[in-house]
Amino acid sequence: MQPKIVTLYVNGHTHQVALAPNVTLLQALRDLGYTDVKNGCEKGDCGACAVLLNGQPVNSCLVLAWQAERADIVTDAGLGTIDHPHPLQEAFADAGAVQCGYCTPGFIIAAKALLDRVPHPTEEQIREALSGNLCRCTGYGQIVEAVQMAAERMEGAGEQGSRGAGGGR
Amino acid sequence: MLPEFDLLMPHTLPEALDVLAQGGPDVAPLAGGTALLVDMRGGHLRPRTLMDVSHLPASSEPFGKVECRQEDGYVAVGGGVTIAELVDSPLVARYGPVLGQAARRFANPLVRNRATLGGNLAYASPAADTAPPLLVLGAEVELASLAGTRRVALEDFLLGVHQTARRPDELLTAVRWPVPPPQAVGAYRKLALRQATAISVVSVAVMVEFDAEASPPRSGGSGDRSASPPRSGGSGDGSPRVTNARIALGAVAPRPVRAHAAEEALRGQPLTLEAIAEAARLAVEATCCIDDLRGSAAYRQRVTEVLVRRALTDVATFPPSRKLGSFREGNS
Numbered sequence: 446m447q448p449k450i451v452t453l454y455v456n457g458h459t460h461q462v463a464l465a466p467n468v469t470l471l472q473a474l475r476d477l478g479y480t481d482v483k484n485g486c487e488k489g490d491c492g493a494c495a496v497l498l499n500g501q502p503v504n505s506c507l508v509l510a511w512q513a514e515r516a517d518i519v520t521d522a523g524l525g526t527i528d529h530p531h532p533l534q535e536a537f538a539d540a541g542a543v544q545c546g547y548c549t550p551g552f553i554i555a556a557k558a559l560l561d562r563v564p565h566p567t568e569e570q571i572r573e574a575l576s577g578n579l580c581r582c583t584g585y586g587q588i589v590e591a592v593q594m595a596a597e598r599m600e601g602a603g604e605q606g607s608r609g610a611g612g613g614r
Numbered sequence: 615m616l617p618e619f620d621l622l623m624p625h626t627l628p629e630a631l632d633v634l635a636q637g638g639p640d641v642a643p644l645a646g647g648t649a650l651l652v653d654m655r656g657g658h659l660r661p662r663t664l665m666d667v668s669h670l671p672a673s674s675e676p677f678g679k680v681e682c683r684q685e686d687g688y689v690a691v692g693g694g695v696t697i698a699e700l701v702d703s704p705l706v707a708r709y710g711p712v713l714g715q716a717a718r719r720f721a722n723p724l725v726r727n728r729a730t731l732g733g734n735l736a737y738a739s740p741a742a743d744t745a746p747p748l749l750v751l752g753a754e755v756e757l758a759s760l761a762g763t764r765r766v767a768l769e770d771f772l773l774g775v776h777q778t779a780r781r782p783d784e785l786l787t788a789v790r791w792p793v794p795p796p797q798a799v800g801a802y803r804k805l806a807l808r809q810a811t812a813i814s815v816v817s818v819a820v821m822v823e824f825d826a827e828a829s830p831p832r833s834g835g836s837g838d839r840s841a842s843p844p845r846s847g848g849s850g851d852g853s854p855r856v857t858n859a860r861i862a863l864g865a866v867a868p869r870p871v872r873a874h875a876a877e878e879a880l881r882g883q884p885l886t887l888e889a890i891a892e893a894a895r896l897a898v899e900a901t902c903c904i905d906d907l908r909g910s911a912a913y914r915q916r917v918t919e920v921l922v923r924r925a926l927t928d929v930a931t932f933p934p935s936r937k938l939g940s941f942r943e944g945n946s
Contacts, residue, residue, distance in 0.1 A: 446618045446619065446620055447620075465618075466619060466620060466621030466664070467615075467616040467617065467618055467619055467621075469616065469651075487652075487655060488652050488655075489648050489652065489721070489722075489724065489725050489811075490811050492722070492724055495724055498727075501698070501727045502723065502724050502727060503724055503727050503728050504648075504724050504725065504728070506651075507646070507647045507648050507651050507652070507725075507728060508647065508728070509621065509644075509647065509651075509666070511621055511623065511666070512647075512666055512668055512669065555723070555724065573723070573810075574723055576722050576723065576809065576810030576811065577721070577722030577723050577724035577725060577810065577811060578724075
C-alpha cells in the first residue's frame with residue numbers, strides 16, 4: 446500500500462500531497478484544512494461531506510483521494526467568504542436555516558448544484574435535490590426557504606453563480 | 615477508516631482487462647464506491663487490491679455510454695454509466711422508462727452521481743434497484759475479458775446474495791435490452807422506509823405487451839380511456855389482451871426474481887381488475903425468505919401483492935396514445 450503524490454485542485458488552489466490509496470477525499474480535504482467538509486456517517490447517508498466534483502455534488506467520504514486527482518473540487522468555503530458570502534450562504538443565515546451548523550456546508554453544496562442546473566426550482570425540486578442531506582436539528586423548512594430566497598436574490602443580481610443552461614430533471 | 619489495500623488505476627479498458635486477467639480473484643473493481651467502500655469500512659469485505667474503473671474514459675466503448683444501436687434493435691448502457699446519467703438520459707426515457715423510474719428512486723442525488731449501473735448489478739444485492747426493471751426489459755449483461763466478450767441474460771447473471779456469473783477476470787462492460795415493442799407499457803413501484811436514501815423493502819417492475827389489433831397506437835391526445843379504471847369483468851368486448859407480461863420483484867428473495875406464475879396467468883387476458891388481482895396473488899409465490907430489520911417475510915409478501923396490483927393498475931390505466939416508451943410513476 447504505497448502512497449503516491451496526488452494533485453488536488455480545491456477551491457482554485459493546487460495541492461500536491463502524498464496519500465495512501467485508502468485515504469478518502471474527505472480525509473484528504475480535512476487534513477489540508479478544508480474543515481468545512483464535515484465527517485458525518487461515512488456511508489453516503491447524510492451528505493455532510495458533500496463537495497462538488499467537476500460540478501456534481503458527491504459524498505467525499507465515498508471517493509478515494511486518488512480518484513479525485515486533477516478533478517475540479519469545490520467545497521462550501523470555496524463558494525464565498527465572510528466578507529463576500531455566496532447568496533446561498535447569506536440566505537441560509539437570513540432564513541435561520543442553520544442551527545448546529547454541522548450539516549450546513551453539505552446542504553449548501555447540494556443546493557448550489559441544484560441552482561446551477563435549475564435557477565428557479567420548485568419546492569419539490571429543492572426537496573428532491575436535498576434528499577441526500579440530513580439535518581438532525583429538524584430545520585428542513587427553513588432550509589427550503591433559504592434556497593428559494595437565494596434563487597430569488599440571484600435572479601435579482603443577474604444570476605451570479607449560476608452556470609449551465611438550467612432545465613430540470 | 616478504510617482497511618489497507620492496493621489501488622490500481624488503469625487508463626483504458628484493455629489495461630483494466632489485463633489487470634483482471636493477472637490479478638483474478640484478488641482484484642475487486644471499484645466504480646462509484648457507494649456500496650463497496652461502505653462494506654469495506656464496515657469490515658464485511660476486505661479485497662487486497664482495488665481496481666478503479668471510474669476513471670475509464672467515456673470513450674471506452676461501450677463502458678461509459680448510453681446508446682441505441684438501431685441497427686440491431688438494442689439499447690446499450692455502459693457499465694460505467696452513473697445512475698444520475700440514467701435519470702437524465704433521453705434514450706432511457708424513450709426505450710426503457712421503467713429503468714429511468716427506478717433510477718429516480720435510487721438512494722439519493724449525491725449517491726446517484728457516483729453509483730454506476732454496472733456496479734449496482736455486479737454487486738448483486740437482492741435489493742438492487744436497477745435489477746427488476748432490467749429483468750422486465752429482458753436485459754442481458756456484457757462481460758468482457760481478454761478472452762473476448764460474452765453476453766449473459768440478467769436472470770442467469772444474478773445468482774444469489776452478492777453472487778453473480780461474472781468470472782474474476784471479467785468486467786461488466788455493458789447492459790443491453792431489446793427496444794420494447796410499441797404496445798409495451800411498463801411500471802415501477804418501490805416501498806422503502808422513507809422516500810430517499812432508502813433500501814427497498816419490496817420493489818416491483820412490470821412490463822405488459824398487448825395485442826396490437828385491439829389497441830392500435832393513436833397519434834393524438836384524444837385517448838379517452840386514459841382516466842378510466844381497468845374494466846371489471848369480461849372479455850370479448852374488444853379490450854386489448856395481454857400477449858406477454860413480465861413481472862420482476864426485488865428484495866424478496868436472495869436475488870431479484872421473475873414472478874412467472876403471475877405472468878402466465880395474464881397471458882391472453884384483458885387487463886381487468888380480476889386479472890390484476892389474481893396476478894398479484896400469484897406473484898407472492900415468487901417471494902421467499904428475506905426477513906430482516908426492514909420488514910418481516912410475511913410483511914414483504916403482503917406488500918408484494920399490493921405493489922404488483924398497483925403496478926399492473928398503472929399499466930391498465932395508461933393512456934394508449936403514449937404507449938411507446940411509456941411508464942407510470944408511483945411512490946410506492
